[in-house]
Amino acid sequence: MAQSFAHGNRSHVRGQAGNRGGRTARDRARRTLSQNFLIDPHAVRRVVEAAGPHELVLEPGAGEGVLTRALAGTCRKVIAYEIDPLLAERLSTRTRGGGGIEVVKGDFLGAGAPRERFAVVGNIPYSITSGIVGWCLGASWLTSATLVTQLEYARKRTGDFGRWSLLTVRTWPEHSWELLGRIGRESFRPVPGVDSAILGIVRRPVPLLPGERMARYREFVEYGFAGLGGSLRASLRMRYPARRVDAAFEAAWLRPGTVVGFVHPEQWLTLFERLHR
Known part of the structure; x- marks a missing residue:
């Protein structure tokens, strides 16, 4: 019997290990969940350096845990969210006893925000970028979000096209937006059709307006x-x-x-x- 796992307004259905149209069940899962894993060690280091050290980090879409383990080297505690049950189980097994890493099998968008200072860092699924950004903007204890997004999305939100979006302008008194670097599509597997970027969103310690x-x-x-x-x-x-x-x-x-x-x-x-x- 197939099992369904909610993913925003999409679903991941894990069926029998057949091969329809030349794709395995894992291939179909990656497509459904927008799974493009960051495999380039240099790119991983750039994301971790851009994020900086934190006491508590939440990571949406941990995948195979490459970024998770790198974050654990600079942050006291990393809570890694992974909706794919197979990947979540593998990551939990690999990091068990490693200290500082907690793996949560579930949808990050359904998670409650901590009531203590925390950061969000992740190579997030393109299909739910807006949802994750909205979650971060609404979290009152968030200090910063360092997100790997589509390059076009990051450029649009940070004024890199020479234009400013409504979302950026609306949130500017409380949040700054910055394009922290670009990551080529060859740094991912499967290789996506577009390049990516590191988007930084920082909650201002003192808002520009009361x-x-x-x-x-x-x-x-x-x-x-x-x-x-x-x-x-x-x-x-x-x-x-x-x-x-x-x-x-x-x-x-x-x-x-x-x-x-x-x-x-x-x-x-x-x-x-x-x-x-």
Whole structure:
């Protein structure tokens, strides 16, 4: 009888060890779970160095444990989550008695966040990148997240294309985003169709805005990105006096016709402060 293992909005069904269409059951599992294992020792070292040492680390998608064991060399405790039951059992056996590693067989997205300072480090499945990033942003005790993601995703979130995403701008007062390095597709097995990157998200020790103003800031950013007026300046002029909007744009060193995606998060903060004095 087949067993199903929940994986976000996908499922991993482990059936008999047949070979359909030239693929083994393990091949099908890797495809379903977006399993692309990081095998390059140099790339593993770069991820660990980018993450830095921590007392407690949670690792989503531990896989075969290459990164897990490397993290254990710099961090006091690593809790490795692996949804694939076969891989989880293998990793548990390999690390048993090693000290500092706890293997959890289950979905990281269903895990409760620790109520102590912790970091997240992982070579995460591409298919649930948004879910894992959202989990990290919502964890109040998280200090940082160092994630191997698709290169395009990391570039989009860190302004590397010269544009800034709504998610980055909304969260900027509480989190910084940084592209910490690129990893070629040849560093993985199976080899994915795209290159990857190391994305760093750091929770600011002191937010750039006090808590009572964060909700107003987020609403302000969402309104600006909606583009109701056809441009950011025109949209803001629909809500605020034109002279105040023009003065705010001047203070933020923004041209009147600047497209919303090209407004740096720090410029958004200037606009918000000037228009909400």
